[in-house]
Amino acid sequence: MFMQQMINGFSLGSMYALIAIGYTMVYGVLRLINFAHGDIMMVGGFLGFFGVAVLELPFLAAVLLAIVGSALLGMASDRIAYRPLRSAPKISLLITAIGVSFFLENAFNVFFGGVPRAFPVPSVLEDILEFGGLTIPVSALIVPILTAMLLAIILWVLFKTKYGMAIRALAFDVDTVNLMGIDANRIITIVFGMGSALAAVGGIFWVVNYPSVDPMMGVLVGLKAFAAAVVGGIGSVGGAVLGGLIIGFTEVVVIAFFPELGGYKDAFAFIFLILILLFKPTGILGIDFEKSRF
């Protein structure tokens, strides 16, 4: 039973982690909480659904469609809605982000209807593996493995490539990066693209594990992912993953071992958030942006 729940926890935690990485990267370079990020995850799920159910593409092609589509959407939202506000007061940017989030949710609601649609999961992923008394669906096992691989790739990009260095430099100071001859706007767009692609992968995992898509599915997941990013340390990719895992595990453990508290499981992400802000505001693995500015 315990091992079973551990695997469930890993699975759920990894999905939160994938989305949290996108939040943390965008916040790192722009100090923007991109409220629309959770909805990008929803778009990824819908594009996957569209690819498999409507266009009848093979599964991997649909996944590719979802990733590319979401990345483009993320980059477009930066270009259209956020870039013009680079020098505006922060609050304008946040309000616009909420506007984009609301727009995505309602646009999909109008065009696809609010009724959840069934997602045809490829049968290989629906297989159940059984060993040692554990029943594990393949879909639940794949998530942590792929997440670890993606995390490795992201970390490699951030620390071993020139683009990655530019991104880390941006997190320090946007103006200096421009002075150094790097086009900060282009790097920011790439960050949006990467973050959105990861959110799309999270979205696909989500619909594979819980085979239905509806326009509001990204809302709560997105919020928890942001809470995870803060808990783990905002601005730190490793922190985002850590935060995601912590929140995922807590949710699973709460329902498994304290079923009476089941209704409150969504509250835990925010309780952790408040606790971290009280005791260690920079998060578990976080760096203090304010201090590092001077």
Place this chain on the structure above:
Amino acid sequence: MRKLSVLAASALLLASSSFAKEINVGVVMSMSGPLAAYGQTCNEGIEFAHSLQPKLKNGDTVKLVLIDTKGDKVESANATTRLISSDKVVGIIGELTSTNTAQVIAIADKKEIPVIAPVATNDKLTEGKKFANRVCFTDSFQGAVVANYAAKDLKLKTAVVVVDQAQVYSLGLAKAFKDAFSAAGGKIVKEIKVSSGDKDFKAVVSQIKAANPDFMFLPMYHPEVSMIARQAKQIGLNKPMFSGDGVANQTFIDLGGDAVEGYMFTDFFDYGAPPTERSKEFIKAYAAKTGKQEVNSFVALGADAYNLMVDAMNRCANPEDNICVNNEIKKTKGFEGVSGVISMDELGNSTRSAVIKVVQNAKAVYKATVNP
């Protein structure tokens, strides 16, 4: 000259009195917002019934005034007030959920305007109110139907109930089932609480498996039930599963896939076995217009809400007399509706049959009728 003007005046008077009037009937429904799909389906029934029967016995035309509540309570209140004070409606059909309908009734009752709710099943809706009516059955009836069917027909003795804390429908139906099942000699071995919006029920199904009941009762809506069914199948939990009308739609079967084969649920009627003549005609006309053979229960109930309103108006000498209309609604007995035979009582509740369906080969198949 005088004679001519008198003749002209009286001609005009005659003409205007034989000029059929337009009488307004209000419709408050969630046409947008989270429950849009259900609201639109229900409204489809209301409008279609209206197209089949737009006039009253005395030649007056019924005009439907539809206001979208967006599924929101404040809007429901505004809509109801507007219909009563601006549009001067004789009666109101709506809303969708029991919570919003309660809001509509709270306002309409004070103004003595009869309300007919098509699908709001919560027991308490009509209590203490004089102008509240409904054409669907109540949660206590539905709970008893399932409980008795399980205990007596299927001889199942123990059950686990999963309740959705966030939905009034679920709370009401679960309570009714528990009371009826215990009364029928059954035992509820466990009650598990969830919240709508959840997708991950692995812990829930593990607990059910550990409790090992004879069957599971899931009085919730299809998004959650379909996920539970799937995840139950994943861990090899293969017990009979039952739900109320919250899953009585094709989306449930689509979402559940293989996992809901053999799933049983209660519904208001079965379009494959039309219970009345009117039902047969409605289904035929509906298929002719929309090309869809299947008539969803919400469509049928919406139609019946309209038909009952018109029927009551026809029985009144003055169809604009809202008090009379309300009394006639409550006096209705043996009304042949699209969804079945409906009899109303003093409290505004309806006595009608329920059907039990089972999912076979990805289709909902009729299994049994339970009469009150």
Place this chain on the structure above:
Amino acid sequence: MTVKKDQWINLSFVFGVIGFIGIANSFFDEYTIRILNNIAIFTILAVSYNLINGVTGQFSLEPNGFVAIGAYVTALLLVSPEAKQYQYAIVDPYPFVLSLHANFVVALVLSGFFATCLALVLSFPVFRVRGDYLAIVTLGFGFIIKIFAINYPEVTNGSLGLNDIPEFSNLYWTGGIAIIAVITVLNIVNSKFGRAMKAVRDDEDAAIAMGVNTFKAKTFAFCTSAFFEGVGGGLLAALLTSISPDLFDFFFTFQLLIIIVLGGLGSTTGAIVGTILVMGGSEWMRFLDEPMKFFGYTTPAMPGLRMVVFSLILIFIMLFAREGIMGKKELKDLFKGRKRSAK
């Protein structure tokens, strides 16, 4: 001389509103009165929301949470014990819940008070740290309040909500409290606290350097917001006569956000103008949800299109007309001509 003129303008406006309420109650039909009540309540919410968002520049998403608290406190205090006994259908209520009873004024004050207490509790972790966490924390807070309301049926009757709340709210109450709220907020904005808040908005670093206690300024704004939002929630409960957890969702906050952005972040008059426009405009925009005719081509009904348009309007304003209608100006500034710039 100009100070007196400002006072005259404001005073005449207040008297105008009071006179209007008196006439409205006698002459307008029920529906219009209901809409006016809604406008009054949302005015209270908007001007107080503007205090933290617009005047202090701290992006917060708190209204649905505090309004929920206010609504529930008032409802619990106003519903009679018999009505409670009969309504609580999920589990039996706690005995203290049954004994809760107070008159309308006390209920409203307590609603505001509880909301303020919770705001204080939230202020400590959030405002100590400079950063943008207020938005996410308040958003989460709203969620948690809703979760508590659903999962604590012994107190709140769960998702069934509370019904049979006596209908105390009429134009005198809502309009009167709206006037009080507006006057209070304007007085705060024009006082030294208000200047501190604006300093925090314009340049927090400079404010700290000048010796402004930014934590106090932010907390004061937040708590005042919370107080009036609690009172507004209580008025809403007494207007609707029944409340349930699903009323207080994110869209509630989003509506207020559009209102203050449209009116002009930082302007109390703007908040009032925004409320009238949005509340009136939503009714007008219903046509978007129905089939529309464009040059002979009829589009099918697209319910929900209204929401899409709302969000696009918000983005549009942020991109092209960030100041909203009033910018940072108040009513008195409209009469001033271009000599003085409003700050």
